Amino acid sequence: MTKTIEHKALVELGARHVKQLGFPVIATELRAWGTNEEADVIGFRASSSILIEAKCSRSDFLADARKPVRSAGGLGVYRFYLCPANLIQAEEVPDRWGLLWVQGKKVVSVKAPRGNLWPPYDPSPDSGDWSHFMHEPSLKAERAVLFSIARRRSLSRTEEKYEAAVHRANLTADRLARANDSLANENRDLALKLSLATLGANSEPNAVARPSRAIPRRRIRRADDLTG
Template sequence: MSELFPMSHADLCTIAVKWLKRDFSKRGPGCDVAVSEVKTGYTGEVPDAIGWRRKDDGMDGSVVVEVKVSRADFLADSKKRHRHEGGVGCWRYYMCPEGLIGVDELPVGWGLLWVNKRGHIKPQAGPIAHRHHGPYSKSLNEYRHDTDHGREQFILVKLLSRLGDVEEMNNRLKEAHREQNRLAKRCNGLVQEINDMRHRRFNDLIDGMPRRRDAGGAA
């Protein structure tokens, strides 16, 4: 890279993955899972970064970030087959050095993320360019693409297969969840016991206090 922008394509892919997992309150899409440069099949698209989020009201789905560090790379991108048919990502963004790509150059339905020399992201277009939840939610429908679910599934299965025996992991998680519930129930029971003991102790102290005498001297 030039001295004007010292970060490489790989650097921006790393920034893209971190941004995909960033919460909306911090100007990110809030993905639960995000990875960089994973093939969508034995041939075809390799997104620079892709993430998935679990949300309600039409906000769930995948987000793709395509990193461009040169004008030539950006211009060549429009010639790729998956830019015209298919392709992954319910929402799609280009990420580039600040000023490299203009908003008026974007394909329909794409967002734009500029990255300055310090690595800070400056949203220029797309749903995330809206700071408030209302306009953001509305723009999600406007920018949403029909994604290739089969290729996205390929990515997810490939990633899960690398983790080893997924069912064994699933069983361990279920057992941990059951143990967590058991301990939480036990803790709640102990809290109740402590409160009961305090209540009884308080009543014993009240009962043990000498009674006040009335004005006539009677107890």
């Protein structure tokens, strides 16, 4: 594993850690209808759930920690950030969040409840130390995720490969759309500079540069558009 741990490697370590904690139903980087949240790692047991968000940079962590869903609703009764050692400090995580570090190929608890009970959501003092790490999750969002997991497990191998291909195609389409927007902006900037340069080089005192034609922005079609 390289010194700078990639996001994919963090997610894999996080999923393995969640399984070791006793959450048998696990999904990684899952999108589901009914919630805009895409959990890096989500795990379920009979009466509880756990969420892990993997972060490779401080800028990504700081932006993520400001999301409203991190403090109200969202996925997971228990929630953790997972990062390379020392990237995030315990006092920086949002209220009731835990923190896990990756050291080598091991996941180390920096801020977490003691024991391995993982009781269901109950913020009363009777829950002891666990109540300090509990969130009231969005039941609608968690149902949507559980349905998505169950649906995936019921698919045939061919259907599973098809859905994975669609997901990859959508990611590529999103990336190309962003690249297309960036190139369109660059083209407009270059056209403006050319127009100004032409105006400055023209010897006629009353010459006015012709406005450049707008560069059309092409829409990148997602796989969803093709199958819908």
